[in-house]
Amino acid sequence: MESAPQQFKIILGSSSVARRKIVADMGYEFTTMSADIDEKAIRKEKPEDLVMALGEAKADALIERLQNQKHQENDAKPTVVIAADTVVVYEGAIREKPSSKEEAREFMKGYSGGHAATVTSVVVTNLSTGLRKGDWDKVEIYFHDIPDKIIDNMLEEGIVLKVAGGLIIEHPLILPYVKEVVGGTDSVMGLPMALTRRLIEGVL
Template sequence: MEPGSSLFKIILGSSSVARRKILVEMGYDFAIMTADIDEKGIRKEKPEELVMALAEAKADAILSKLQKSENHGMDAEPTLLIAADTVVVYEGTVREKPLNMEEARQFIQGYSGGHAATVSSVLVTNVKNGFRRGEWDKVEIYFHDIPDQVIDDLIEEGKVLYVAGALIIEHPLVLPYVKQVVGTTDSVMGLPKALTEKLIKEALL
C-alpha cells in the first residue's frame, strides 16, 4: 500500500507539530487525536522502557475514546493509530519537558560543549484487528559551546519549554552549535521515519 493510499486510514495520537510535519513529509493523510494521560504517573527505570510505556498509555487512552464513538469498526478499511513518545537522556538521567524557564536554561547550559541522547518510541496499532507493534530508536547528539545570549533568546522565544529536555536541534538558533548527530533528525524530532514506515507495513500485513 502506497503512502496516501485510501486503503487505510491513519490517526496520529499526538499534538506535536514536529510529528505532524514528519508524517506529512512521509506523504500520509491523517487525523489527529490526543490522549489525556498523566505522563508523570508512569515511571520506568530505563528510558527505552519509559517511552514504550508512555506510547502504550497514549494508544490505550485514544483507543478507549474510539471505542466510545458510534461508528467504531464500521469502516471497511483498516485504521492505524500511531502513538509516540520521546525523552532526552543527559548523563544517564531522563529529561522530559522542563517544568519552568529556569529548568529549561539549566538543561540547555548542560548541553553546551557536551552531549545528550534522545530515545523515541513509535507504536502502531491496527484498530480493526488489534495488531500492535512498537519499537524505539536512539540518537546521540554532540554540541559545540552554546553562547549564553543564544540560550537567553531560546528561553525568551519559549518553544523549548514545550519539548523533552528543552532540546530542539533543528531550531535555527541551535543548529550552528550542533557538532554531530549520530542517527536521524526526524528521530530527535519525535518520529523516526524509517521505523514508522516499517511498523505501518507490518500492521497492514
C-alpha cells in the first residue's frame, strides 16, 4: 500500500545517529542540521528545566540559521523543525556527556547494579507559522551488575563518550545487563516517538 505523501517538511536539528534512526522509524522523510550551541552555558537546577531550556536554545539557533539562509518557502508545505536534548539523572545529579574516559568509567560503574533515569525534551517549531510546542519525557532504567570487562570494552569503543551520562541501553554489550526500562527505549535513545508525533501534530 502506498502511503500518502508527507504534507510537511521536517528538519531534525540533531547530528545524533540514534535520533535520525528514530525519525526514520516513525516513517518521516527529513533532513538534518546540527544546532551548534554552547550547552554548558545553560544551567538549571531541575533536569526537566535544563532539557527544556537546551531544547529551546537549540530550536532558536536552528531557526536563526535557517532564516539567515533565506529559507525559501517555495511550495505550500510547512517546515517543521525538531530539536531535542537528553540528560541522565543519577542519584539526583544531572549528568551530561562524560568529559573523559575516567568519568565515563565512573558513570558506568555507578549504573552497575543500580539505576538511572533519562529526561528528554522535544521542541517542535512550525517555521511557517512560528508556532512552537515542547514537552519532556522521563524514563527509569534499572541495571544488573555490569562486569568491568564490559565497561572496558565500551570505553575502548568510545561511543559512551558521545552520549549523555555515558548511558547506552540498546548496545549489544550492555543490553544483557539492563534489568528493566520503565518507559520507552526510544526516549532513552534521545527522541520519544509518541511525544514527538503529538508535538508535530500540535504545530501543524
